[in-house]
Amino acid sequence: MAMTLGVEHLGGSPPVTVVALDGELDASNFERVIEVVRDAYAHGARGLVLDLASLSFMASSGLFALHSALRIMAGETPPDPEMGWGALHQMSHDHDAPVANVRLAGAQDAIARVLERTGMTSLFGIDASRADAVAALQGA
């Protein structure tokens, strides 16, 4: 099953981009997530919602993409995706507290389980829905 990405730039203050992931996130497509987040940040987004409501599977490479999104939205350079698996293994751990401007919305149970088992839930704002996540970022 392929993954499709929907990208919506909402504007507002701070400017928020919503990236909706639909399908299965794995080693064949995780770099696309990193690319769209990099583009969003380059175009001025300072808040990011990753809408996981339609995501049915996430491999550890997907976790790497999520962690890279944190780095990008913090204005940092993420590990080079060209390093592939090696980059995942060498991922640094400099975010012990949730990063305020990246939120995960609507994760299905299977995805939430992977996030919890790997400690990722401590790094992101977690919301039940995309609307909640946008509201949390823009203080609506």
Add this chain to the structure above:
Amino acid sequence: MTTRKLRIPSDVDRLADVRAFVRDVVAEFGGSAEIAGDLVQAVDEATCNVMLHGYGGAPGEIEIEAARRDNRIEIRLLDRSRPFDPTAAPVKDVSSPPVSRRPGGMGVGIHLLRTMTDEVRHHVRPDGGNELTLVRSIGKTAKED
């Protein structure tokens, strides 16, 4: 005993086929949706390891065999890549709650592989390559960490 097999080239674009295969066989063998989800995750991580670590992008084949033995589902991965034993990787610190452990780092995939199965066995094949067996019991939840 029923056995199902899938043979694929070492290509990350084929991981979706591997996951579909695992979902189908777990359903056929009477495993729950939760067990299917766990085994799909574990087999994806193990297969991806072979493709990226073992073959390192070079051409190769991976054979996946699934069988039900008594109340257990066993999934065996056979390859001809360089020896790589995921069971030999350092065990993650499980003394603290998962939420407080740091993500990423060495062996996230291997950590998932281990926590979503009941047993992982590795052998170097006498004629070259690896044999990795993932075992999950039917009728109980995966060990919690």
